[in-house]
Amino acid sequence: MKLLHIENLTVEFDTLTGPVRVLDRVSLRMEQGEVLGIVGESGSGKSIFALAIMGLLSPKARFTADYMNVNGQDLMKLTKEQRQSYLAQNVSIIFQDPQNSLNPCFTIGFQLMETLSMHGISGRRNKKLRAIQLLESVGIANPESRLKSYPHQLSGGMNQRIMIAIAIAAEPKLLIADEPTTALDVTIQSQILQLLLDLNRHTETGLMLITHDFALLSETAQRVCVMYSGQIQENAPTRRILAQPKHPYTQALLHSIPHIGERHAQGERLFSLRGSIPPVDHLPVGCRLGPRCPRAAKECVRAPRLENIHGHGLVRCHFPLDGEET
Ligand SMILES: Nc1ncnc2c1ncn2[C@@H]1O[C@H](COP(=O)(O)OP(=O)(O)OP(=O)(O)O)[C@@H](O)[C@H]1O
Ligand SMILES: [Mg+2]
Known part of the structure; x- marks a missing residue:
């Protein structure tokens, strides 16, 4: 059974100058336990896609899809309430900025235990024990005392670990991580990524890793879906894309990966195409x-x-690359 099967997901916003289409007929499949990477420049529609799956788009957004099948259930056939409850049981999301995702007014323990209550764990003692286990599983030292901490008392890396603990408290079938390490120090970034991959390996949770950093996906994702300007441009197994990208945009993204040993100022654009996203x-x-x-x-x-290009995957281009140009 497919974990995710979305067909023709389109999202439009009304703006002062009229409706704009920020996601254009996006179709995507994911297998159970798969690590799928979604990559593209800033503004390509990656977060809108994640928010649309989670039903977290602003009320101003209009979205349509032929179907959005998550773990065997078509979300389009559910009422808003049914959909929210189904998603809460099956899908979790973690965002880039843990400081903004956690509530500053409540302790870590309270926020974790609230999530556990929503997932049917009752009794204060049970919830506390499970909360401690979860904090241990994401590598937090002294978990019992950390339960009493507030988010501002912890580092960004620790808060992101806590966000992951909250996300996995629901034992989701699919975990969407939208730029989960961008706001963190480089050394912490790889630890958090490793944590997500361990989780995927040990629990068979499907992981959708959203990033603008192709290098991050090259060793982690089984499949990569390249987005540009609200459309999928290429969708193929990572090893095939690395061996031979077919879309000029994918090739440009790959060329923009800094080589090991080179140093680049943070935020510096390494992109090899002229101009910017429309x-x-x-x-x-x-x-x-x-x-x-x-x-x-x-x-x-x-x-x-x-x-479909036979032996490769899906590509949106009149002149796909054939090997000599890379
Ligand atoms: N409320 C809105 N009204 C109109 N346009 C919007 C709205 N929210 C997002 N957009 C547009 O949708 C497009 C896609 O945005 P999105 O946040 O999904 O990009 P992204 O790929 O996640 O970028 P980043 O890498 O910077 O996170 C952008 O052009 C953005 O300006
Ligand atoms: Mg985004």
Whole structure:
């Protein structure tokens, strides 16, 4: 059974200048226990996609999909309340910034135990024991005393571990991690990533890892889905993409990975394409990468479809790379 099967998910917002489509017919499948990477520049629609799955889009957003099947249940067939309760049992999300995700007014213990209550664990003693176990499992030392701490008393890395503990308290089938390490120190980043991967390995939780950093996915994700301007551009097994990216955008993302030993100022753009991602209210005609693409030709004014390339995966390009250009 598929863990996730989404068909033609589209999200639009009403703006002062009219409706804008920020996600355009996104279709995606994920197997049970798989690690799937979603990668793309800032503004490509990665977070909107995650929020749409979780039903956390602002009320101003309009979203449609042929279906959104999560662990065997089509979310589109549920009422808002049913959907919320189904998602709470099956999917958890962790965000980039743990300080903003935790409630500063409550202790870590309270927030963890609240989540456990929502998932049917009753009795203060039971909840406390489970909370301690969870903190241990995410590598927090002295878990019992940490239960009494408030988020501001802990480091960013510790708070992110606590967010992960809260996320896994529900024993989700799918964990969505939206830039889970970006706000953290480099040394802590790899520890948190390792924690997520251990969790995936030991509990068969499917992990959707959202990032703008291809390097992070190259050794962790079984499959990578490349997004640009609200559309999937390439979706294929990681080893095939690394061996031979087919989409010029994927190739540019791969070229922008800094080589080991080179130092780059934080936030410095390493991107090898000219220009920047188009604003959602000024999308180019035809291929959305067209104005930036070194391979663009006359045909690219016609929007390319996402098509299957035999032995590779899905690619949205009239002129996919064939190997000599990489
Ligand atoms: N409420 C909104 N109204 C209109 N447009 C929006 C709204 N929220 C997001 N967008 C637009 O949707 C697009 C996708 O945003 P999203 O946050 O998903 O990007 P992202 O890929 O997660 O980027 P980042 O890497 O910076 O997190 C952006 O162009 C953004 O401006
Ligand atoms: Mg985002």
